[in-house]
Amino acid sequence: MSNNAPPWFEIAIEHAGDSVFVTPRGSLGQNGKKRQISFRLDDLHELAQKVGPAAMHHTPLDGGAREMARDLFAAIFEGEALEMCREHLTAARPRPLLLRLAVSGRPLQAVPWEVMLTPKGGALDTSGFLASSPRLHVVRAVNSGGPVGPLRILSRVRVLVISATSTRVDVQVKAALKEAIDAHAIELLDPIVGDHVATLSDLRKALQLYSQEHKRPHIVHIIGHGAVRRGAHQEAEPVLVLPGDTGDPIEIPAQTLADDLLRCFGDDLRLVVLDACEGAAPGADGSAAEILAKQAAVAVVAHLWPLRTELAGEIAKSFYTSLTLWEQGRGDVAASLHSVRHELQAEGAGAFSPVLYLRGANPLLFDFRGWKKRSPTPPSPEGLDVLEKLLSGPFSVLLGDSGEDPLECQMAFRKKLADKLGLKGEDALPLAHCIQRYALLKGRSELDRVFKEVVGDILTRDDTPLTPLAWELARALQPGVHATLLWLPVLEHALAERHQDRGIYVVQPPSPDDPGGSLWVMRRKAGEKEWAIAGDLDDGWPHDLDFRKNYVILRLYGGYLPKREVLGALLTEDDHALNPRSLEMPAWNALIHQLCTRPTFVVGISVLDWRHRLVLRLLFDQGLPPSSVAVLPLDGEEIERRIWSERGGGLSKGTQRRVSIVRQTTDALSHMLEGRPAPGDRR
Incomplete structure (x- = not known):
């Protein structure tokens, strides 16, 4: 799915007294003229009064309401507005057009x-209600601030529920989120309920507990509704009302809550859901929702009318499932709400109760590229204590290519080579054997062509590939020297996105056809987004580099650099056998020294793989640093565990430095890292 905002068309709606005016404009550059429509404010309130009871009871609209709804469309979409909308529909194809309704003034929010x-026959080449039209995704526009891009999700979307009573959390939210929680798509944080929302001061203290980066919610789900109260000077003040099981409801000024959410959660908060409940005043959510969308979140889902608990739960379940699991609309809040409306509108008018307030013109809140549905196994207890000790301080990482293949790069490469070699079924060989045989049979240039074709397919789907493990490791890593054997720059991309205020240097080995060549350096300066080639290790290396402020990544197997450039991947067995001799240079030795000053976290490395042993001896010829930890798969060989724990991986020529062992799956390891505070945020 593209991160680019889709074409949009906007109708600005405002009133002066009882008169209502509309002004069309669109992303193609046109600005239409403001004009008065035939509907007056009283007419619009009459429409709301006709639709409201049907929505609250989830019954079909009667003939009178449908006729008014048809007349309202004709009043707004005529002449210039209709023609402009048609042009934007054409530009948006095959995707639906984002229709932004910029509604001004509290009286119009309840409409x-x-x-x-x-109408049938399709003035817009579509018929039916706008809310469920296959050609349109309808949102209420909030114009505030610049464009906001989607938040990358590699693990789970964190949801925080705020409610005056825990009963409503269990009945309305936990059941609605169960499918997404079971699929590891949503993490439901401990809700803020009861005494923690008794006063504004209590709520602020509770929100502060989630202000650390690894706890900040992406969605805040509030079981309550909007209302308008008169302030000390009789001015109208939107508030959020949180009803309890007994006693008076709790009221929080919407502006105050928006300020607190922004202060605690910043840009991590993308969506607020106001889960209207029975007893709310019809049409009162709009003002509070608009304030929250302007100040705190990118989008707010609110309700025009209070709904039965069962229907509200059904809407929430469908919405969250679409937002996090639905292939066609995952991460797209407008598409997800449209899916809910489409499912419900055939049953009754409850489909028209939920409305979406969207800041900007990009409804893609979450970017799920690289995310996969998973059912993580519980973490193994072996080695958790030593892992906790390692993660609590500065460490280096050596990220290998053994084990799981989340981007399916190795699998696709092996399959393509096996097909070209005519190996099927039982004749299939491991990837390393396929690579060497193909290079000997067809030549190195042909092997490189197939490799680029495989990786090119992956980069076409995702130009900044990431894996859940690299994403969580990047958050846990402190500046310094780290190493990776992966052909794709997943660790580099993760560090660049996680640590935009840090400089990142990538060191790449020479091409296999030039084993005596220099190592190349690519860098991304702190505060910048672009990567640039800095030359070779001697020419481009800043000798006064502060390793306490910058990351250095040694790409020991070469492959694709962050700018999608290839400077020679180590593919064949011959490449691996010859390459280490080319790395003997003073600048390289200085980097290795820095790598060895801290304990090393060894992931995806096997001492039973001769290629990995070459790397280990190249980096740690005197053994791994004290307190290093190696991760082994749950089903790994016992002999390998003993080689690490009794002989330090078989590296040291003198005194053996034992290496602690942790047995974990990649999913379990990612999950453990996800739940930890980042360096500098441990308080």
């Missing part, structure tokens, strides 16, 4: 604009 009914 169910989404219920507008397009």
Whole structure:
């Protein structure tokens, strides 16, 4: 799915007294003229009164309501507005067009604009209610700040529920989120309930507990509704009302809550859901929702009318499932709400109760590229204590290519080579054997062509590939020297996104056809987004580099650099056998010295693989640093565990430095790292 914002078309709606005016404009550059429509404010309130009871009871609209909904469409979409909308529909194909309704003024917020009914025959090449039209995704526009890109999700979307009573959390939210939680798509944080929301001061203290980066919610789900109260000077003040099981409801000024959410959660918060409950005043959510969308979140889902608990739960379940698990609309809040409306509108008017306030014109809140549905196994207890000790301080990482293949790069490469070699079924060989045989049979240039073809397919789907493990490791790593054997720059991309205020230097080995050549350096300066080639290790290396402030990544197997450039991947057995001799230079030795000053976290490395032993001896010829930890798979050989724990991986020529062992799956390891505070955020 593209991260680029789709084309959009906007209708600005405002009133002066009882008169209502509309102004069309669109992303193609046109700005239409402001004009008065035939509907007056009283007419719109009458429409709301006709739709409201049907929505609250989830019954079909009667003929009178449908006729008014059809007339409202005709009043707004005529002449210039209709022609402009048609042009934008064409530009958006094959995707639906984002229709932004910029509604100004509290009296207009309570109007169910989404219920507008397009006539049969299709003035917009579509018919039916706007809310469920296959050609349109309808949102209420909030114009505040610049464009906001989607948040990359490699692990889980964190959801925080705020409610005056735990009963509503269990009944309305936990059941709705169960499927997404079971699929490891959503993490439900401990809710803020009861005494923690008794006063504004209590709520602020509770919110502060989630202000650390690894705890900040991406979605805040509030079981309550909006209302308008008169302030000390009789000015209208939107508030959030949190009803309890007994006693008076708790009221929080919407502006105050928006300020607190922004202060605690910053840009991590993308969505607020106001889960309206029975007893709320019809049409009161709009003002509070608009404030929250302007100040705190990118999007707010609110309700025009209070709904039965069962229907509210059904809507929440469908919405969250679509947002996190639905292939066609994953991460797209407008598409997810549209899916809910489409499912419900055939049953009744409850489909018109939920409305979406969106800041900007990009409804893609979450970028799920690289995410996969998984059912993580519980972490193995072996070695958790030593792992906790390692992670609590500075460490280096050596990220290998053994074990799981989340981007399916090795699998695709092996399959393509096996097919070309005519190996099927039982004749299939491990990847390393396929690579060497193909290079001997067809030549190195042909092998490189196949490799680029395989990796090119991956980069076409995702130009900044990431894996859950690299994403979580990047957050845990402190500046310094680290190493990777991966052909794709997943660790580099993760560090660049996680630590935009740090400089990152990538050191790449020479091409296999030039084993005596220099190592190349690529860098991304702190505060910048672009990567640049800095030359070879001697020419481009800043000798006064502060390793306490910058990351250095040694790409020992070469492959693709962050700018999608290839400077020679180590593919064949011959490449691995010859390459280490080319790395003997003073600048390289200085980097190795820095790598060895801290304990090393060894992941995806096997001492039973001769290629990995070459790397280990190249980096740690005197043995791994004290307190290093190696991760082995749950089903790994016992002999390998003994080689690490009794003989330090068989590296040291003198006194053996034992290496502690942790047995974990990649998923379990990612999950453990996800739940830890980042360096500098451990308080």
